[in-house]
Amino acid sequence: MTITGFDSTGQSTGENVLPPRQVTAADDLDAELIALEGDVVTPTRRAVAPAVETVDEQEIRPARRRLPWRALTWRDVCAIGSFLAVALFVTAPLWLNLDHELRDDPQDQAFFEWMLAHGARVLTDGVYPFFSDRLNYPDGVNMMANTSVLAVSLPLTPVTLLFGPHVAFNVFLTGALALTGTSWYLVLSRRFVASRLAAWVGALFCTFAPSMVSHAGGHPNIVSQFLVPLIIWRTLELRRPRRVMRNGLLLAGLLIWQAFINLEILFMTAVALGIFCAVMAIVRRRTHRGEVLTFLRALGVAAATTLAVLAYPLSVQFFGPQSYHGLAEFVRHFGADLGSFTAYASRSVAGNEAVAAGLTQNPAEENAFFGWGLVILFVGLVLWMRRTATVVAIGGIAIFFAAMSLGPRIYLNGVNTGVPGIWSLLHSVPVLNSAVPTRWAMAIAPMVGIILALGCQRAADMIRTQPQSRGPVRVAMITAVAMALVPLAPTPLRTTLMDPVPEFVTSGAWKQFVDDDHTMVTLPLPDSNYPDPLRWSAYTGQDMRIAGAYALLPNQDPRNPDDRTAIFSPPWRPTSGLITSVRQGNPIPEITDIRREMTLADLRFWKAGVVVLTPQARDIEMLRTFSELVGFRPTWTEGVWMWDVRALVDNPDATVTAIGMK
Secondary structure, three states, X not given: OOEOOEOOOOOEOOOOOXXXXXXOOOOOHHHHOHHHHOOOOOHHHXXXXXXXXXXXXHHHHHHHHOOHHHHOOHHHHHHHHHHHHHHHHHHHHHHHOOOEEEOXXXXXXXXXXXXXXXXXXXXXXOOOOOEEOOOOOOOOEEOHHHOOOHHHHOOOHHHHHHHOHHHHHHHHHHHXXXXXXXXXXXXXXXXXXXXXXXXXHHHHHHHHOHHHHHXXXXXXXXXXXXXXXXXXXXXXXXHOOOOHHHHHHHHHHHHHHHHOOXXXXXXXXXXXXXHHHHHHHHHOOOXXXXXXXXXHHXXXXXXXXXXXXXXXXXXXHHHOOOOOOOOOOOHHHOOOOHHHHHOOOOOEOOOOHHHHHOOOOOHHHOOOOOHXXXXXXXXXXXXXXXXXXXXXXXXXXXXXXXXXXXXOEEEEOOEEEEEEOHHHHOXXXXXXXXXXXXXXXXXXXXXHHHHHHHHHHHHHHHHHHOHHHHHHHHHHHHHHHHHHHHHHOEOOOOEEEXXXXXXXXHOOHHHHOOOOOXXXXXXXXXEOOEOHHHHHHHHOOOOOOEOOOOOOEEOOOOOOOOOOOEEOOOOOOHHHHHHHHHHOOOOOOOOOHHHHHHHHXXXXXXXXXXXXXXXXXXXXXXXHHHHHHHOOOOEEEOOEEEEEOHHHHHOOOOOOOOOOOO
């Protein structure tokens, strides 16, 4: 078995080139993770597994110089192909029905389609990448505070320009899953375990765990975890002597790249690695006295480089225009239900949508659904390999993250137990107040995957070194893994027919009303319940500027001006509030001259050139209300009702008069 580049004898594996029938130590569990117990090649270490000494050093050295693609075997190609196949299976409904959108989280799909269009515009038009006024005009949107995914949207620019942001989103989501599986497999098989099958099992779970499939329903930035295994590998490599600068710079590059995909994943990875490295430094303090100093020097290089590059983007995120200070209070209470850890997610083969709905806030946050089988297997594997400090440390971090995920108050099967969780002490701490507590459970999946890979490798070692136990061990391991993982097998994402982009937008008719001095206002303004205008703007390459937004924006409550927590829509304005109320089914209030004056002020604030309404629920009520507010009826053209309001907005002396509406 190998981990972090060293096999059970302490020898460097280079590119993990091993003899076909390598024999590893079976009676020394600590030797299985020798890289974390001791990585100095000595005669004593070699004596642990004499069979490995037959490997000629001249055979290993050329392998290190081989290009990565030359190092791939047919098993590797099959494994990588399987990740792509499963990713396509999960996202197949999006590919087979390009006129569909995600059923459970259409608002985030529209949001990321808009972000993909932003990335393309950064390259084609050279616009400022960290802020945009194409959305939520005139206040705009802080892109760094809204997961702009620039590290993905920029490379996908050709796809976005050729096929549109809707197809680019599908490529983003499918590619994120396939690349994450490939990355986990290559790192596990080259640096953690010798068995390709063990690496495949671990990578398969890391990629398609219930939490990953859940977030695939709307959060491609979160399932884009292909850098996580690389960050883990390069962090453990920091202890290498004589490569301080190189190792530090390599890690810094990965950290910067991940920062422009998703900072939340980077933060949780850093916390887990920080705890793990601290524990291992204590365990190894006597046998590797100089290792900590080497590690810290390389870490200093990585930290200094990362902070130097990210200093400006992070300053924009936390202190720039439209920045916010922590998530809303109700989001910071999104904790994982204690009962969900042994339940099955709605997108798992054994899952039940009704049961899962009672254990989580929404279908996109089913982070802790591992099922009884996997919980038992995980605990059993940790106990089985308990003599290895690495395994115990990983198991301890997983338990700690599970406790963090429970939120400020612990719930059991939907019932508040009244018992405070660890998060009750942390949810108001700066930086942590921008984290969703339930997502700490999502970070457990990679730890489970690593333990699965190590456990399968341990069983493979026993089969090779103890032929008499081959049958029982093989049957026991296959049965245990199958019982734990088969019920968690993912099902395809659920989609629904989306409202098409209106012809008024696709034909370019909007251009005669929207220019550098005017915007489009939609009824209702875009929010989490009506994200369609974001897709319209993305379709035009963000040439069409719109008012309102579905995005994380600072609260601007005049009753509490110091409150800068995030909300998911622009601050309330009289007109947007009234139209939203009508759309929700509330009675239409009396339209007075005061309301008309407030509407005129709102239109001037938004610099509206045209107001449009598409056919939708309660569209007639919204049409009548807005017509009363502006004093004239709309025109039906190219699939929308349209009010040309430029005369009202551009003329400071213009007034609104009432019309008779029956």
